[in-house]
Amino acid sequence: MKISELFYSLQGEGILLGVPSFFIRTTGCNLRCVWCDTPYTSWAPMGEEMTVSSIVAEALKYPGRHAVVTGGEPLIAPEIGELTSQLRQAGFHITIETAGTVAPAVDCDLMSISPKLSNSTPWEREGGRFAAQHERLRYQPSVLRSLMARYEYQLKFVVMSPGDLDEIRALLEETGGLSSRTMLMPEGVLADTLRERAKWMTEVCKSEGFRFSPRLHIDLFGNTRGT
Secondary structure (H helix, E strand, O other): OEEEEEEEEEOOOOOOOOOEEEEEEEOOOOOOOOOOOOHHHOOOOOOEEOOHHHHHHHHOOOOOOEEEEEOOOHHHOOOHHHHHHHHHHOOOEEEEEEOOOOOOOOOOOEEEEOOOOHHHOOOOHHHHOOHHHHHHHOOOHHHHHHHHHHOOEEEEEEEOOOOHHHHHHHHHHHHOOOHHHEEEEEOOOOHHHHHHHHHHHHHHHHHHOOEEOOOHHHHHHOOOOOO
């Protein structure tokens, strides 16, 4: 399978924040978020072919036994089922980070679903050539319901402004997602931007029962690869 990068770090987002984890980043995505922070897996996908066994062997070199399979969109990777099966056999807790647009059978302990809101559609980037495809694919309520029914999950929304909240509430109502499993995470790759958005987002979480997710890796390492 084609891999963009492998690295060992701390989980920077979600309910497993701070847990030492081995990250397996596949390349390739069926979406093109305008604010994508890993364009080397989507807008200009790069990577190298690796066997599943060699990926798992690399993961076993480190002391942690949490694996995070991310992307891009890892659930479109041709050998994703085999990868998660071998990780399970090797004793890893498996988190899969997905936009929730497809739902193949995989081994997974935490399905970290980040449904893409309308703030993600690239209407102007690169002349808007990906906008129609992105808008058509980004929200698949039946797929979201399937993933939430089959796996332990968290819903992690990338939030830019208070205007995103009505869209989140509507999505939760349509899919049956629980507010207690819903995380609001500020969009941005600069610490100052994240702090400013966090100020009002934390108040929303307190009033509506959502969780707040910082981006710990940005605070610790900045917007750098392999962290």
